[in-house]
Amino acid sequence: xxxxxxxxxxxxxxxxxxxxxILSSGLRSPRYLQCARVLMDPARGSRLATALAARLPxxxxxxxxAVVSPAMGGVIxxxxxxxxxxxxxMFLERPEGVFELRRGFRLAPGTKVLMMEDxxxxxxxxxEAIAAIARAGGETVAxxxxxxxxxxxxxxxxxxxxxxxxxxPTYPADALPPELAAIPAIKPGSRAA
Numbered sequence: 001x002x003x004x005x006x007x008x009x010x011x012x013x014x015x016x017x018x019x020x021x022i023l024s025s026g027l028r029s030p031r032y033l034q035c036a037r038v039l040m041d042p043a044r045g046s047r048l049a050t051a052l053a054a055r056l057p058x059x060x061x062x063x064x065x066a067v068v069s070p071a072m073g074g075v076i077x078x079x080x081x082x083x084x085x086x087x088x089x090m091f092l093e094r095p096e097g098v099f100e101l102r103r104g105f106r107l108a109p110g111t112k113v114l115m116m117e118d119x120x121x122x123x124x125x126x127x128e129a130i131a132a133i134a135r136a137g138g139e140t141v142a143x144x145x146x147x148x149x150x151x152x153x154x155x156x157x158x159x160x161x162x163x164x165x166x167x168x169p170t171y172p173a174d175a176l177p178p179e180l181a182a183i184p185a186i187k188p189g190s191r192a193a
Contacts, residue, residue, distance in 0.1 A: 001051035006146075006164040009048060013038040020183035025122045027170040030180055032188055033147050035118035039076040049080035052144055052163040056114075060142045060159065066090060066107065068138065069116045070099060070129040077146055078116040085114070092132050099132035107138035117145040120162065121170065123154030130157060 010016040015037035021029050039045040053061065064085055069078025071091045082089030090107075092099040107113065113133050120126055120143075130140045140158050148154065148162035149170075171180065 001047070001163070003164050006048065006051075009044055010038050013041065013044060017188070020180050020185045022173075022185050022187040023121055023170065025124065025170075026173070027121065028173055028176055028180060028185060029149075029168055029170045031166075031168045033119055033149070033166070034188060035073060035077065035146055038146075039080070039118070042080075045076060045080040046083065048146055048163060049077065049084045052146065052161065053081060053084035055163070056142065056144065056161055057159075060114075061085065063112045063141055064114045065112045066138070067114045067116050068092060068101075068107075068129065068133050068140075070125050073118040074116055074129075077118040081114065081116045081144065092129055099128050101132070101136050107133070107136045109137040111138045112141045113138040115140050115143045115156075115158070117143065119147045119149055120145045120154050120156075120160070121149050123150060123156050126154070126156045 010033060015034045017032040017034055021032040023029055064087055066087050067078045067082040067089050069075055069091045071093045075091045078091060079089045090105040093102050115129050117126055126143055133140050142159045143156045144161045146163045148165045149168050151167050
C-alpha cells in the first residue's frame with residue numbers, strides 16, 4: 001500500500017479534515033486525521049493494519065506475542081493489528097490519569113509487545129503507554145501507528161513503524177499563523193469534551 005493508497009482510504013472515509021484543530025498534545029493544526037472514521041469500516045481497518053503488519057521487519061513481527069494500545073484512539077487500530085499478526089489485543093486506560101491494564105488484561109513477565117497507536121504527534125502518549133507495558137511486565141519490542149504526524153521528531157525509545165508519515169504543521173496556541181487564528185478551534189479527538 002503506497003502513501004497515496006493510504007491517503008485515499010482516509011479521504012474515502014471523510015477522515016482527512018481541514019480547519020483549526022486542538023490536538024491531544026495541546027498543539028494546533030490546520031489538518032486533522034480522524035482515525036476513528038477511517039477505522040469505522042472493518043474492511044478498511046483490516047486493509048490498513050494488514051499493510052502495516054507487512055512492513056514490520058520479519059524478526060520483530062515474529063517475536064510479537066501481544067499488541068497493546070492506549071485507549072481510546074488506539075483500541076480499534078490495535079485490535080486490527082493484533083488480528084493481522086494473529087496475537088491477542090489489549091488496551092490501556094487512564095482511570096487515575098496514568099495508563100494501566102484493566103479489565104483482566106495481563107502480560108506474563110517478558111511478553112514481547114507491539115505498542116500500537118492510531119496517530120503519533122509528539123510521542124508523549126506512546127511513551128506513557130510503553131512505560132505502562134513495562135510496569136505490567138511486558139517488553140515493548142516496537143511501536144507502530146497508522147499515522148506519524150510528528151514530522152519525524154517522535155522518539156519512542158523503541159523502533160517505530162508508521163503506515164504513513166505526514167508532515168502537517170503544528171503550532172503552540174500562542175503562536176498561530178493569522179489564517180489559523182481567524183478560524184474557531186475545535187477539539188475533535190478522544191479527549192474532546
